[in-house]
Amino acid sequence: MITAATIQSAIAQGLLWAVLTLGVYLTYRVLGFSDLGCEGSFPLGAAVSVVLMNGGVHPLLAAAAAMLCGAIAGAITGVLHTVFKIPDILAGILTMISLYSINIRIMSGKATVTIASDTLKSIVGGLFPQNTSSYIVSIVTGAIFCLIIVGVLYYYFGTEVGCSIRATGDNAKMARAVGVNTDMMIVLCLVISNSMIALAGNLIAQFDYGSALVNMGQGTIVIGLASIIIGEVLFVRDEMNFALKMFSVVAGAVIYRIVIACALTLPWLKATDLKLITAVTVAIALALPVVKQKMALRAKRRAALKEAGNAEA
Amino acid sequence: MLKLKNLSKTFNPGTVNEKLVLDNVSLLVNEGDFVSVIGSNGAGKSTLLNAIAGSVDLDAGSIELNGREISQMPDVTRARFIGRVFQDPMMGTAPGMWIKENLSLAYRRTKRPTLRWALSSDDDEMYIEKLEKLGLGLEGRLKTKVGLLSGGQRQALTLLMATIQQPELLLLDEHTAALDPKTAKTVLELSADIIEKNNLTTLMVTHNMRNAIDYGNRLIMMHEGRIILDIEGEEKRRLSVAALMEMFERSSGEDFASDSALLGK
Numbered sequence: 001m002i003t004a005a006t007i008q009s010a011i012a013q014g015l016l017w018a019v020l021t022l023g024v025y026l027t028y029r030v031l032g033f034s035d036l037g038c039e040g041s042f043p044l045g046a047a048v049s050v051v052l053m054n055g056g057v058h059p060l061l062a063a064a065a066a067m068l069c070g071a072i073a074g075a076i077t078g079v080l081h082t083v084f085k086i087p088d089i090l091a092g093i094l095t096m097i098s099l100y101s102i103n104i105r106i107m108s109g110k111a112t113v114t115i116a117s118d119t120l121k122s123i124v125g126g127l128f129p130q131n132t133s134s135y136i137v138s139i140v141t142g143a144i145f146c147l148i149i150v151g152v153l154y155y156y157f158g159t160e161v162g163c164s165i166r167a168t169g170d171n172a173k174m175a176r177a178v179g180v181n182t183d184m185m186i187v188l189c190l191v192i193s194n195s196m197i198a199l200a201g202n203l204i205a206q207f208d209y210g211s212a213l214v215n216m217g218q219g220t221i222v223i224g225l226a227s228i229i230i231g232e233v234l235f236v237r238d239e240m241n242f243a244l245k246m247f248s249v250v251a252g253a254v255i256y257r258i259v260i261a262c263a264l265t266l267p268w269l270k271a272t273d274l275k276l277i278t279a280v281t282v283a284i285a286l287a288l289p290v291v292k293q294k295m296a297l298r299a300k301r302r303a304a305l306k307e308a309g310n311a312e313a
Numbered sequence: 314m315l316k317l318k319n320l321s322k323t324f325n326p327g328t329v330n331e332k333l334v335l336d337n338v339s340l341l342v343n344e345g346d347f348v349s350v351i352g353s354n355g356a357g358k359s360t361l362l363n364a365i366a367g368s369v370d371l372d373a374g375s376i377e378l379n380g381r382e383i384s385q386m387p388d389v390t391r392a393r394f395i396g397r398v399f400q401d402p403m404m405g406t407a408p409g410m411w412i413k414e415n416l417s418l419a420y421r422r423t424k425r426p427t428l429r430w431a432l433s434s435d436d437d438e439m440y441i442e443k444l445e446k447l448g449l450g451l452e453g454r455l456k457t458k459v460g461l462l463s464g465g466q467r468q469a470l471t472l473l474m475a476t477i478q479q480p481e482l483l484l485l486d487e488h489t490a491a492l493d494p495k496t497a498k499t500v501l502e503l504s505a506d507i508i509e510k511n512n513l514t515t516l517m518v519t520h521n522m523r524n525a526i527d528y529g530n531r532l533i534m535m536h537e538g539r540i541i542l543d544i545e546g547e548e549k550r551r552l553s554v555a556a557l558m559e560m561f562e563r564s565s566g567e568d569f570a571s572d573s574a575l576l577g578k
Contacts (some may be wrong), residue, residue: 015475129393155430156428157430158428158430158432159426159427159428159430159431160417160421160426160427160428160431161426161427161428162425162431163410163414163417163426163431164416164418165420166407166409167410167414167415167418168408170407170408170409170410171403171404171406171407171408173399174391174404174405174407174415175418176368176388176392176393177392177397177399177405177406177475178418178419178422178474179389179390179392179393179422179423180389180418180426181389182389238458239453257554281397
């Protein structure tokens with residue numbers, strides 16, 4: 001059964017996961033870089049912040065530490081790719097795999113660390129009336145984070161540095177020809193993206209799972225891509241500015257969660273089917289434009305053939 | 314002044330595809346020289362330009378531009394003072410960005426990018442004025458994505474981007490070869506105009522002998538990685554395509570007719 005609570009929970013999840021989606025958007029769409037490293041920096045953000053919070057560090061400070069660690073992870077992927085010329089996907093995989101071991105180290109050898117201290121959720125929740133649902137607290141927090149991030153990114157990608165990053169993603173050869181250090185821009189973009197993804201891991205750990213899990217990163221890139229594609233298909237128009245495009249992607253992340261939540265109410269679907277559904281959705285969405293193009297080409301050829309036949313007769 | 318000393322480059326050394334593309338090339342280009350570079354396919358023209366710009370690493374030799382040695386500098390550093398236009402009109406501009414964004418990137422090429430807002434209207438007037446001079450109607454389209462422009466418009470824009478900050482050296486690598494004849498002529502005339510007005514030191518590779526004779530004050534011909542002809546001034550002005558072909562045959566010892574690539578239109 002789909003209840004109001006299901007939808008509220010889905011919106012809350014969507015807004016928190018949107019932080020990850022925005023991070024993936026930066027690498028995948030702006031830079032054209034498929035960064036699998038995000039599957040490692042997401043649990044990294046959770047692990048670092050949860051361990052710190054359990055050690056008595058303030059949640060906001062823990063979040064900042066998570067972002068810093070994510071930034072370092074992104075820098076490593078970037079250096080592997082730019083300095084050592086390792087292909088983007090492989091560079092990301094290397095970071096992801098090594099972070100698996102590192103994350104378990106951070107969590108003192110455990111695969112799960114439950115939060116046993118004050119969280120951002122309890123602090124923010126304290127500002128609301130006594131019996132406010134926890135979904136509302138998550139929705140408000142997620143929305144605030146998304147607003148701040150979209151605002152900051154919109155400004156940043158309109159600055160000279162931001163333009164240089166966009167040019168690197170758009171046409172690296174042109175960027176180099178006008179003196180843009182494309183290697184540095186790739187590393188910079190990965191640093192920003194991965195710090196956001198680590199922040200997302202930290203938020204999900206606090207607001208959703210209540211713990212850091214070493215496996216929580218699995219499939220995050222596909223979830224991010226699915227959200228991006230949904231947002232783009234439904235909302236993005238060519239003439240939109242960067243901020244609106246980012247808001248579309250946030251909306252995509254929310255709709256993705258609502259669709260999943262609704263799908264899971266079907267009796268014959270199991271929660272473990274989720275990843276399969278997501279992957280199939282992304283594959284179809286990526287294949288669709290190609291199929292469309294091929295069909296258009298075939299129709300054009302057929303028309304040309306017909307015309308040639310008519311001319312002969 | 315550009316001083317090339319003993320430039321050498323071999324592609325795929327030690328393999329069956331080994332090819333000597335630059336064979337001890339030395340060249341002195343004076344301030345304000347507009348040199349057209351011709352030669353058959355594989356003569357080393359593009360490699361020469363790429364070596365100067367830094368996108369090809371040399372095996373040996375030194376490149377001195379206005380008194381400083383640049384052969385060890387990375388290409389992005391050289392791009393701060395060397396302007397380039399490529400053969401492919403899609404290569405020199407970012408299609409997903411506005412005309413204005415492309416221009417502003419090029420305009421700030423000499424400086425490190427900062428956190429200053431790049432989309433401000435401060436420089437709009439200057440951009441519009443420069444775009445007007447192209448005569449292609451781009452001046453009212455600062456916020457048009459470059460991907461929507463035609464090949465000729467994109468190439469003209471690339472030319473403007475390469476010269477919007479006075480470069481110490483301008484490299485044109487067959488920059489009109491991919492355009493239709495009429496557009497090619499427009500872009501070529503624009504180039505000559507900009508080069509003359511700003512007194513730009515220029516190397517222009519072309520496959521078209523007529524253009525090589527008509528444009529520039531100096532002409533060099535390359536063959537098998539060497540410079541086999543170097544003509545300037547009055548002598549160049551009086552050149553005809555036929556005379557140029559004859560010189561090629563004499564200098565290279567090869568029959569020109571076998572080399573259709575050199576045949577000018």
